[in-house]
Amino acid sequence: MSNLNKLDFTALEVSGRNYLKWVQDVKLHLTAKNLRPAIEEATDKPVGEAEKATAMIFIRRHIHDALQTEYLAEEDPRALWVALADRFDHQKDIFLPEARHDWQHLRFQDFKSVNEYNSEVCRIRSLLKFCNETLTEEDLLEKTYSTFSASNIVLQQQYRAQKFTKFSDLISVLLLAEKQNQLLMKNHQARPTGATDYDDGTRAMTGGSRNAFVELPACVIMVGIWVKDMTDGRKLDVMSLVSEDQHED
Known part of the structure; x- marks a missing residue:
């Protein structure tokens, strides 16, 4: 439809396929505009002609062009509402x-x-x-x-x-x-399992050798770690241990 960008919600289709959602949208918008009584059964408080006309314009703007033509002679919003319900409520x-x-x-x-x-x-x-x-x-x-x-x-x-x-x-x-x-x-x-961003730093710490920590999990990062020699209670720097291993090799 040419005026789709001006609508508050999707217009009622000729087939009535979206009738149930359309009914809820109309009710909510008319309530927000204080026009809900215009489509409801008559009450002790009559609805003014201006309110009826505004509600009618709103409803007609949100139905398909073919439906607008079919119900062109309808001037009362309540009558149009009932007519559409009789036609599509069987959905x-x-x-x-x-x-x-x-x-x-x-x-x-x-x-x-x-x-x-x-x-x-x-x-x-x-x-x-x-x-x-x-x-x-x-x-x-x-x-x-x-x-x-x-x-x-x-x-x-x-x-x-x-x-x-x-x-x-x-x-x-x-x-x-x-x-x-x-x-x-x-x-x-x-990145693949085992790959790490700390490879360069590790090689620098071990003098270029990558074998020093080969037995360690890839997620372990050793920074300033001290290990305890359980045989005599001495504390050794891990870098000293690495250096000794390299000399032994």
Whole structure:
């Protein structure tokens, strides 16, 4: 649509596919503008003509051009609201089987990231709620636990043992674990195992020889280390030990 950049949210499509979300958007915006009574049943406090006109302009601007033409003769926002509801409210009956199917086949192990899984859960949960079906926190937690990958059975048991009561708390822990794993992999891939930025310094300390510390783990950095000779209690400088080893060679 040509005026898409001027809209507050996506306009109602001709097919009504986005009707449920559109209804919520319209209600929220009209409430913020103090125009919500214009689309509700008559109350003791009548709605002024100016408010009705403003609400009508807002609604018409957020429906497809074809719908604008079809309901061109409609001048009352309440009447237009009811007409659109009669036409598209059956979308609940259409979306409900789809939402149930998506929920039944949802598996945590099928998603590449925790965020993708969480987004899909929120989408399905919202759709079911629109269709007057509610997923409890226990439902969401059990769905997540029971669809871990088979290779993560122990990990799943550990999360279950934490006895989370809120799905959002479990997701927060999973997101933190995912981020830590990503940082671990980045550190691992930064350079091959055994490689270190301290090679030049080590060679300088050992007189150019790299064999002096060959038995030490790559992550160990020896700076000013003193070792104790357990035979006679003497303290020896580690550099002296290295020097002696080289003379023996």
